[in-house]
Amino acid sequence: MTLLQIGPQGPVLVLYVVVIGAFFYFMMFRPQQQQARRRREMMAKLKKGDRIVTVGGLHATVHDVDSDQLTLELAPNLRVKAERHAVSHVRGKNPKDSAPTASS
Numbered sequence: 406m407t408l409l410q411i412g413p414q415g416p417v418l419v420l421y422v423v424v425i426g427a428f429f430y431f432m433m434f435r436p437q438q439q440q441a442r443r444r445r446e447m448m449a450k451l452k453k454g455d456r457i458v459t460v461g462g463l464h465a466t467v468h469d470v471d472s473d474q475l476t477l478e479l480a481p482n483l484r485v486k487a488e489r490h491a492v493s494h495v496r497g498k499n500p501k502d503s504a505p506t507a508s509s
Contacts, residue, residue, distance in 0.1 A: 448489050451475065456496040459487060464496070 451457070455467045457477070465477035468484055475492070478484050 447495060448492065451489065451492065451495070458493045458496060459491045460493045461491070462493075 451467055451470055453467055453470060456464070457467060458464055459477075463477075463479060465479050465485075467475055468478040469476035473489050475487050475489055476484050477487050
C-alpha cells in the first residue's frame with residue numbers, strides 16, 4: 406500500500422484544506438492588510454494642526470510636516486522632531502484653530 410493512494414476521501418480532504426485556508430485568510434490576513442492600509446492612509450493625511458498621539462504615548466500637535474519627519478509641538482514653544490511612523494493615531498484638529506470666537 407502506498408501513501409499516494411488517496412481513495413474516496415481525497416476530494417473531501419482537499420475541500421477541508423481549502424476551507425481552512427479561506428478561514429485563515431478572512432480571519433487573520435485580510436484584517437491585518439486592511440489595518441495596514443488604514444495606517445498608511447492616516448500617515449499620508451497628516452497635516453499641520455492635527456492633534457496626535459505617538460507610539461510612546463506623547464500627546465502633541467503637528468507643527469510642520471516634511472517628507473518623513475514631523476515637527477511636533479508638545480507644549481507652547483516646546484517642539485521636537487519625530488519620524489512619521491512614530492504616530493500612533495490622530496485625535497483631531499487643534500481645538501484652538503477650530504474654537505468659535507466669543508462675541509460680546
